[in-house]
Amino acid sequence: METLLLDAKKEGAVETAAEIIKKGGLVAIPTETVYGLAANAFDPVACANIFKAKGRPGDNPLIVHICSMDMISDVVEEVPEKAKILAEKFWPGPLTMIMKKSDKIPLVTSANLPTVAVRFPSHPVAQKIIEKSGLPLAAPSANLSGSPSPTTFEHCVHDLMGRVDAIIDGGPCSVGVESTIISFAEETPVLLRPGYVTLEQLMEAIGEVSLSKAVLEKLGAGEKVLSPGMKYKHYAPKAKVSLVKGSSAQYVKYVNEHANEHGIFALCFDEEAPMLKTNTVCYGSEYSDAQQAERLFDALRELDDLGALRVYAHSPKTTGIGMAVYNRLVRAAGFDIITLD
Ligand code: TXA
Ligand code: MG
DSSP states (O other): OOOEEEETTSTTHHHHHHHHHHTTOOEEEOOSSSOEEEEETTOHHHHHHHHHHHTOOTTSOOEEEOSSSGGGGGTBSOOOHHHHHHHHHHOSSSEEEEEEBOTTSOTTTTTTOSEEEEEOOOOHHHHHHHHHHTSOEEOOBSSOTTSOOOOSHHHHHHHHTTTSSEEEEOOOOSSOSOOEEEEOSSSSOEEEEOOSSOHHHHHHHHSOOEEOGGGTSOOOTTOOOSSGGGGSOOSOOSSEEEEEESOHHHHHHHHHHTTTSTTEEEEEOGGGGGGOSSEEEEOSOTTOHHHHHHHHHHHHHHHHHTTOSEEEEEOOOSSTTHHHHHHHHHHHTTTOEEEOO
16 A cells, blocks of 8 residues: 655645545544544444554554544543543543443444543644544554554654555654543543553542552453553563663662673663663653653664663653553563562
């Protein structure tokens, strides 16, 4: 398949992207979190093609993107009161909410679930494409299944060239990790995936929110997964990755003691690089969880480009946006954790 490359800054590009989607095609589009691979959420054939293009397991549901509160009535049966409060506070923005789906959303989009994930992105290019197409857009992250989510146009080209109808360049994504996901499918709202909107912020807005066990821990065989995406291996570079927990001094000492391992890289904070005797890839300042989120996926792809074989990643904290960074990194490490003390 020929893939059309578009630049959102050029006149007519957004309109072209919307036309392709209206005709049932697939377009990778920028959002504030990561790039998404978008198609008409009402079109079961187009949505099935998303799964094919990404190599995504059919039981992993898609997120539906809207560009106004009016649009939501076609997507969900009803909006719970607490979801309305969160919409008021965090939309447009990096928050996805799971609610009962409307009959208009085909089962292929929701992977046979009675619920649907909905998000109102703040990125102006995403908003314009939804608006011009006049359709809610199903869009998972625009990576090949299993690799880190794309945070730049170049990442999308690398993964999807020849597999989709078009990719539109809207520059690098500012948030850098996928949206926070909260489910209203159960009595108590559940945080399924941490993101830029933090657990602390959600609880401040609506009170009790439980944390899905899969966010921070490896689930045992047979444990129920609330979000199908959580059970798949994710974000993993080709190297074997371990997550190292401990202070900067402990981390630096540990990595330097292993410096002669073949193909070793430190995935570290900016402040640590000068003290390390190995190759390094930095993922932001130790003091900025927002910067770590923004940098992480590009750093994971860079490790592949540089041919890393053995990676020691310094663990971020698990509060605030750090929870999102930790959630992605511990999966990249396949839950291999080294605790120093
Ligand atoms: O920031 C984002 O959310 C990006 C951009 C493009 O919007 N999208 C994204 O989509 O990350 P994706 O498909 O890579 O991740 C969606 C996650 C998956 O883990 C999926 O299992 C979960 O959301 N999900 C979707 N619908 C669900 C549902 N009805 N119930 C439970 N989990 C659901
Ligand atoms: Mg994804």
